[in-house]
Amino acid sequence: MDQLDTGKRNARVLAFCQALFICAISVDLTLTGITGYQLAPDKILATLPFALITVGAAVVTVFAAFVMERLGRRLGFALGALCGGAGGLVSVWSIVHGDFWLFCLGTAGVGAFQGFAQFYAIAAADSVHADYKSRAISTVLAGGVIAAVIGPLLASRAKDLFFDTAFAGAYLLVAVLAMLSAIGLLLFYRDIGMIDAQKTGDILPARPLREIARQPIFVAGVATTMVASAAMMFVMTASPLAAVACGFSIEDGASVIQWHLFGMFAPSFFAGRLVARFGVIRVFSTGIALMAACVVIATSSTALPAFHLALLALGIGWNMLIVCGTTLLSRSYRASERGKTQALSGLLGNLAATFSTLSAGAALQGLGWSTLNLLILPMLAVCLLLVLRWKGANRATLGEGIA
Template identity: 40%
Template sequence: MTIATSHLIVDDRLAKQNAVLLGLAQAIGGASASIVIATGPLVGYMMLDEDKSLATVPVSAMVLGTAFGTIPAGMIMRRFGRRAGFCSAALLGALAGLLASFAVFQNHFLLFSLACGLGGFAGAFVQQYRFAAADTASDDFKPKAISWVLAGGVLAGIVGPQTVIATKDMFAPILFAGTYLAQAGLSLVALCLLAFVRIPKPPRQTHKQAGGRPLSVIMRQPRFIVSAACGICSYALMSLVMTATPLAMIGCGLSETDAALGIQWHVLAMFGPSFFTGSLIARFGKERIVSIGLALLAACSVVALMGLELAHFWSALVLLGLGWNFGFIGATAMLTDTYRPEERNLVQATNDFLVFGFVAAASFSSGAILNLFGWATVNILVFPFVVLCLGLLAWLVMAEQRSDTTA
C-alpha cells in the first residue's frame, strides 16, 4: 500500500523493509550501550590509581553524550534525512570504539571517558530508530514496526554482554581492549545495514504548523511536572543502581563474566516487556503502570539489601529492568497528554534532555556513593524518591478528579 499526500507518504512495504533493517541495526549497533554499562566502571576502576569513586565517570559520559545528542540528532535528521543521520552516527560509534580501545591500551582514563561520551552522542541517534520505523507506516502497521525495532533492543541486550565475554581477554593481560575493537566492528556492521534504509524527508512545516504554546506554559502543567518527575526518577534510579552493580559484584568476589551476564538479564528485562507494556497501559491506565514500575524499583533495592550472593544481584537487576520499563514508558505515555501535535518535537526533546541530564548525574554519583558509603546506601537512596513520585502521582490523580467533578 502506497499513499502520497501533501503531508506524508505511507508505504507499508517500505516500512516493513525499514523496520527489519532498523531492528537488526538496533540489535548490533545498539549493543554498544550495554558494552559500556557492563565494562565502563570496571575499566575506570582499573585505570584509576587513587580516587576509585570516579570509576563510573565513563558511563556518566556516555549518558551525558546521549543527552547532548538528542536535540542535534533531531536537527541533523530534519535537515539531511534519517539515513544520513543514522549512517553518520554509526561512523561516529565506530570511531568511539577505536578511540576507547586505544585509551585502554594507553591506560588513559580521560581519553576513555571521552570515547564513551562520543559513543553516547551516537547513541542519541539510535534512540530514534523506533520512530523512524514508523515514518512511512500506516496507522495499522505502526505498532508492529515499532515492536520490530524494540525486538532489536532485546537482542542488543544479548549481543553486548556476549561480546564482552568473548573478547575481554583478547589482548590479555590488558582486559577489555579487544571488547572496544569489537564495539567498533559492530558499529560498522550496523552502518552497512543502515545504508539500505529508505525514508523520504518530511515536507517543510509552515509557520502555522511549527507554532504552539510557549514551552514555559507547557512545563507548568501539573501533568507535565508529574510525568517528567516520574520519568526522571525511573531512569535516574535505574542508572544509579545499574552503574554501581558491576563494581559491587566484583567487590564481592564475583567475576567479570557474572557481571556481564547480570547486565544482559537486566537489559532483557528493560526491553522485553515493551511488547505488551502498551496494552497494559491501555487496560489499567498510565498512572497505575507508573506506580507498579516505581514499586518494582523499590523491590529491586529490597532484594539487593537481602544479601550479596549472585542470585541477589541478578534478581535485583531483573527487577530493576522491569521497574524502568513500566515506570519510564508509563511516564512517557503520560507526557503525550501534555502537548499538541505541533508542540511534539520541542516538548519531547526538552523532556529527553532533562531525563538524560539527571541520569548522567545519577551514574556519576553512583561510583562515589558506592566507594564512600557502600552498596547498601546506593539501594537505600531509591526509597525516598520512589515515595516522592508515588505521592506526586496520588496528588495528580486527586487533582484531576476534583477538576472533572467541578467541570
C-alpha cells in the same frame, strides 16, 4: 507502500538498530567501570569513563533533536551511529596505549551514539496512529532483547580476543556494531511526517515551550522517564563494582548486567499491549512496584542470585516506566512542536541519568550497596505523586484509553 505501512516498517528497522545499539552499549556497561578502574591514575576516577557515556548523551541530546528536525531522522540516526563507531575505535586505541583520558573521550563518543539512539522509540511513535503508539514503542525496545542476552556475553568473550591487551577486542566490537547500525539506517529507514498530524491536518501554531512544559501530561511523562533513567543508572552503574567487591568475578559481574538488560527489554514484547489494555496508570504502578522490589532484594542479601534478581526486577520496572512515560510524552506536543519538546525531554532525562551515574561510584564507596539502593525510593515517590496529579487533572478529557 503507504505512509502507515512505512511507519510500521520503520519501527522494525529501528528495532534492528536498537538491537545493535544495545549490544554495543552493553559492552560499555559491562566493562567500562572495570576498565576505568585499571586505567585511572586515581581510583576515585574509575567510574568517570562510565559516567561520560551519559554525559555525552546529555550534551548531544538537544543537538540531536534539532539536527533530526533539520536534516531528517535517517541522516541524524546514522550520524549518531557513526559517533559510536568512532568512540569504539578511540577506546581500542586508548586501552592499547594505556591512556585513561583518551578512553574517556572514547566513551563520550559512545554516549553521543546513545544521545541519538534514545529517540528511536519516540520516532516510531510519531510515525503511527495514536492507538498504535505504545506498540510501536515496544517494538523498538524489543529489539534489545537478544542484544541483552548476548551483549554481556560478547563483552566477556571478546575482551581478550584481539590484540595483546585485555578489553581492547570488546571495544572493537562496539565500533563494528555501530557501523552496522549506520549502514542499516541509511539503506532501510525512510523519513515520514507524524501520521496523526497528516490525518488531522495539524495546522495549529506551535506553543511556547514553557506552555508545553506546564501541561500535567508532559510533567508526568518527563518525571517518569527521568526517574526510570536515574534510578536504573544509579543502581546499574554500581552493580558490577559491588559484585566484584563482594568477591565475585568479572564474569559474574557481566552475568548481573546480562540479567538486568534482559529485564530491561524482554517485557517489550507485551508492555505496549498492556498499556493499550490496562492503561498507563496500572502498568506504571507495576513498574514502580518492581523497582521497589529491587531495593528490597538488594538490601536483603549480597549473594550472587540476589544481585541477579534485583537487577532483573530493576530492568523490568525500567521498561514499563519508559513505555508509559514515552507514551505520555508523545501525546503532549503538536507536530510543529516536536523538535523542541523532544529536545527538552531528552535533555532532562539525560541530566538525571548523568547525575546518577556520576554519583554512583562515590555513593557505593561512601555509603555501601544497601544504602545506595535505598536512595532510589524517594525518586519513585516523587514520580508517583506527579503521575497521580496528571491522572486527576486529565481524568475527564483523556478517558480510560490511556489512563
